[in-house]
Amino acid sequence: MSKLINSNNTRLVGAAVGSGMMAExxxxxxxxxxxxxxxxxxxxxxxxxxxxxxxxxxxxSLTWDAAVRTILPRLKHTPTLIGVCAQDPxxxxxxxxxxxxxxxxxxxxxxxxxxxxxxxxxxxxxxxxLGYNREVEMLARAVEEGFETVGFCFNVExxxxxAHAGVRIINLDLGFAEWRQMDQSEREARLNETVHLTNDVIxxxxxxxxxxxxxxxxxxxxxxxxxxxxxxxxxAHGYIGxxxxxxxxxxxxxxxxMRAFKETAARGWNQNRLGSLFGSSPRMREVFELIRLAAxxxxxVLVVGESGTGKELVAQEIHRLGARSRSRLVSLNCxxxxxxxxxxxxxxxxxxxxxxxxxxxxxxxxxxxxATLFMDEIAELPSPVQASLLRVLQEREIVRxxxxxxxxxxxxxxxxxxxxxxxxxRDGDFRLDLYYRLSIVVLRIPPLRxxxxxxxxxxxxxxxxxxQRYNLPIPSIPVQVLDAFxxxxxxxxxxxxxxxxxxxxxxxxxxxxxxxWLEDYFELAEALRDHLPQAAKSSTAxxxxxxxxxxxxxxxxxxxxxxxxxxxxxxxxxxxxxWLAKYPGG
Numbered sequence: 001m002s003k004l005i006n007s008n009n010t011r012l013v014g015a016a017v018g019s020g021m022m023a024e025x026x027x028x029x030x031x032x033x034x035x036x037x038x039x040x041x042x043x044x045x046x047x048x049x050x051x052x053x054x055x056x057x058x059x060x061s062l063t064w065d066a067a068v069r070t071i072l073p074r075l076k077h078t079p080t081l082i083g084v085c086a087q088d089p090x091x092x093x094x095x096x097x098x099x100x101x102x103x104x105x106x107x108x109x110x111x112x113x114x115x116x117x118x119x120x121x122x123x124x125x126x127x128x129x130l131g132y133n134r135e136v137e138m139l140a141r142a143v144e145e146g147f148e149t150v151g152f153c154f155n156v157e158x159x160x161x162x163a164h165a166g167v168r169i170i171n172l173d174l175g176f177a178e179w180r181q182m183d184q185s186e187r188e189a190r191l192n193e194t195v196h197l198t199n200d201v202i203x204x205x206x207x208x209x210x211x212x213x214x215x216x217x218x219x220x221x222x223x224x225x226x227x228x229x230x231x232x233x234x235x236a237h238g239y240i241g242x243x244x245x246x247x248x249x250x251x252x253x254x255x256x257x258m259r260a261f262k263e264t265a266a267r268g269w270n271q272n273r274l275g276s277l278f279g280s281s282p283r284m285r286e287v288f289e290l291i292r293l294a295a296x297x298x299x300x301v302l303v304v305g306e307s308g309t310g311k312e313l314v315a316q317e318i319h320r321l322g323a324r325s326r327s328r329l330v331s332l333n334c335x336x337x338x339x340x341x342x343x344x345x346x347x348x349x350x351x352x353x354x355x356x357x358x359x360x361x362x363x364x365x366x367x368x369x370x371a372t373l374f375m376d377e378i379a380e381l382p383s384p385v386q387a388s389l390l391r392v393l394q395e396r397e398i399v400r401x402x403x404x405x406x407x408x409x410x411x412x413x414x415x416x417x418x419x420x421x422x423x424x425x426r427d428g429d430f431r432l433d434l435y436y437r438l439s440i441v442v443l444r445i446p447p448l449r450x451x452x453x454x455x456x457x458x459x460x461x462x463x464x465x466x467x468q469r470y471n472l473p474i475p476s477i478p479v480q481v482l483d484a485f486x487x488x489x490x491x492x493x494x495x496x497x498x499x500x501x502x503x504x505x506x507x508x509x510x511x512x513x514x515x516x517w518l519e520d521y522f523e524l525a526e527a528l529r530d531h532l533p534q535a536a537k538s539s540t541a542x543x544x545x546x547x548x549x550x551x552x553x554x555x556x557x558x559x560x561x562x563x564x565x566x567x568x569x570x571x572x573x574x575x576x577x578x579w580l581a582k583y584p585g586g
Contacts, residue, residue: 004033004079004106004148004169011231011265012169012215012238014150015245015258018043020070022254026245027078029258034075035150035240036067037083037111043243050116050176059085059112064099072103081150083111086138087130093138097145107148110135115154115173132158140165150240152217159201163208170212172201174219177243188316189328190220191229196326198234213237223468224260229275231265233320238265260464260474275317277310278461281451287314287443294441295321300393302378302438303416305445308495311416314445315374318414327371332364335377342385343401347392353402365398368411378415378438379424383431390434413438448490448497456482458494462501463513472510481513488522522575548583551576 004012014033015026018040026034038059042051063083072080082105084096100108114125114132125131139149143166150169151162162170174194198216205212215238221227227239239261245254272280274288294301295318303311312331319329332345340354348363364373375381381389392398393413397406415438424430448455459477467474490496504513515522551565558564562576 004150010237012213013258013261013265014215014238014240016040016217016240016242017071017245018066020074022245023071023078023080024074025254026258027075029255030262031078031258032238033079033081033106033148033150034071035081035083035109035111036063036071037109037242038063038085039083039111039242041066058088058090059083060088060091067105068103072105079106079148081105081107081109081148084108084138085112086110086135087114087125091138093141097142097147100147107150108139108142109150109171110139110152113152113154113173115152115158133161136161136165136167139167143167150215153201155197156200156204159205159214160208163205163212166209168209168212170201170205170214171217171240172198172214173217174221177218177222178220185328185331187220188320191226192320192325192328194219194221195230195233198230198236202235215240218242223465224257224264225276225465227261228264228273232273232275257468260468272457275320276313277317278458279451279454280457281446281454283446283451284454287445290441290443291317292321294318294443297441298323298412299440300412300438301414301441301443302421303414303443303445304421305416305418306447306493307418308493309445309447310494311418311445312374312376314443315372315414315416319372319374319412322372322412324371324412327368329372329374330364330368331374331376333376335380337380337382339382339384342382343388346385346389347398347400349401350403353400357402360400363398363400365392365409365411366407369409370411372412372414375413375415377417379417379419379421379430383429386431386434390431390437393434393437448493452486455486455490455497458497459485459501462498463505466498466502466505467510470505472505475505475508475510476512478512481515481518484515484518484522519575548579551579551583 012032013030014035015022015029015031016035016037016039017023017026018037022040023034023036039051041062067080067082082100084091096108099105113135114122114130117125122131136151139151139162142149148169149167150171151165151167152171152173153159153162154173159170159172174197178190194216198214202214205214214236216227216230216236217240221230221239222244230236230239241257241261245257272278274291277284277288277291279285279287291314301315301318303314305311305314315331316329319325334342337345343349344361344363346363346365348361348366349357351357351360392409396410397408399406421430421435421439425432425435456477459482463477464474485497485500492499500518504517507517508514554565555562562573566573566576
């Protein structure tokens with residue numbers, strides 16, 4: 001029997017499967033081990049994983065029959081463990097262990113587990129002696145018999161029981177996979193909870209047995225990108241995918257998904273990524289370092305950057321890496337907001353304070369007490385509100401509109417703008433004292449055109465992420481398309497690049513990208529050149545000079561064949577003719 005843990009696998013990625021096709025595809029994708037679970041049997045037939053917890057049939061018989069008939073015969077080398085329900089009154093462990101050896105099965109896991117149950121039903125099961133301890137005893141017996149074990153647990157206490165029992169792979173179950181749509185703040189909160197629970201479990205388990213590996217399963221971790229966040233912020237030793245693996249209907253997509261999880265696990269701490277931010281250019285690495293430094297303090301931060309550069313993502317990372325990360329990030333967009341609404345949103349109001357104030361309202365500062373407040377488009381804040389904001393930052397207390405009681409608040413403020421606040425100060429549109437208060441740490445995000453070397457890798461990263469959302473194969477991106485992307489100015493920055501990649505995925509349905517699908521983006525860039533900031537015009541002028549030189553060089557290379565030149569430059573023939581008119585000579 002193959003061992004799951006060896007010196008070569010620092011992180012493990014497993015798959016919980018319910019059919020031979022899915023097992024074979026997961027093996028082809030490089031899974032380190034497979035769990036054959038009754039939940040997978042229901043998923044394979046189009047049902048929810050939770051159907052495995054219903055009194056439909058004997059879970060152990062269902063799982064064993066599926067394993068022997070349809071799954072094990074299709075596998076070549078991947079270690080496989082079978083889910084065993086410890087509460088089954090007909091379970092005979094000596095007979096089970098003999099069957100495992102006869103069929104070359106590596107071990108067992110405790111599934112279904114009573115950990116999925118709560119309330120009076122769980123209490124009754126525990127009182128009857130059929131609770132979680134029975135599962136721990138079953139796994140301990142399997143360890144004594146020399147089998148591999150993966151122990152499902154749901155909290156620190158259960159993880160410690162598994163560690164004491166000698167279970168070396170502890171699977172922290174975060175609940176059924178969160179495939180429902182969540183807004184950004186809720187998703188961040190769920191991932192934040194996952195990070196703290198994972199770290200608590202790992203610390204407790206390592207104190208008992210340093211050789212234990214803690215893996216995560218389910219909950220809000222549904223994409224390879226989610227595991228990247230977990231690997232950055234915890235010492236988790238891997239991931240097990242259940243519905244995240246089997247939710248795709250085609251085996252090639254399962255293999256692709258497994259490879260993506262494996263690649264992310266192999267990278268672990270990726271110096272080219274910080275949370276949802278990505279880039280290997282010197283400019284972005286400077287940004288990453290400043291984010292980490294800013295997170296170590298509680299000082300206000302001013303994030304400056306053009307629209308679409310990822311200012312909100314920067315704020316999220318500063319908050320996540322900081323001491324206030326156990327609380328959620330509270331956000332307010334100050335753009336196009338009236339003075340009265342801004343005052344109410346920031347500081348709250350009492351019931352009856354103004355017409356329509358039918359109930360007391362806690363403002364953003366109260367909501368963000370002991371946490372972080374992100375104020376986007378701070379330059380748009382009306383002048384009277386700027387004065388009130390300054391007072392709150394200085395005094396660290398608020399008074400609700402219509403109230404007379406001062407309320408102390410402890411809030412870290414991160415502000416963001418795409419405008420030059422110094423220029424606004426000179427024009428009298430932004431208070432100098434507020435600028436000084438907000439700009440203790442200034443973090444400038446470079447536009448995409450100033451870090452062009454990041455564009456090819458960023459394009460592939462976005463394509464891989466979006467292909468998961470649309471259930472499409474990850475498309476190949478020809479070099480001429482990547483070259484065209486790298487030359488484009490992207491006035492909308494990463495947001496525009498993401499839209500362009502999404503468009504190509506939708507049009508091509510996973511086929512290789514074509515520049516013809518992006519012609520209007522490139523034409524728009526030409527039309528917007530005169531409206532770009534001065535710094536962008538300077539870099540664009542350099543690009544234009546280089547473009548003319550390259551154009552005539554390629555015309556010579558291809559003996560005037562404009563179709564070949566257009567193909568190599570990643571543009572259309574129409575664009576080549578326009579450039580010839582703009583750059584005559586050679």
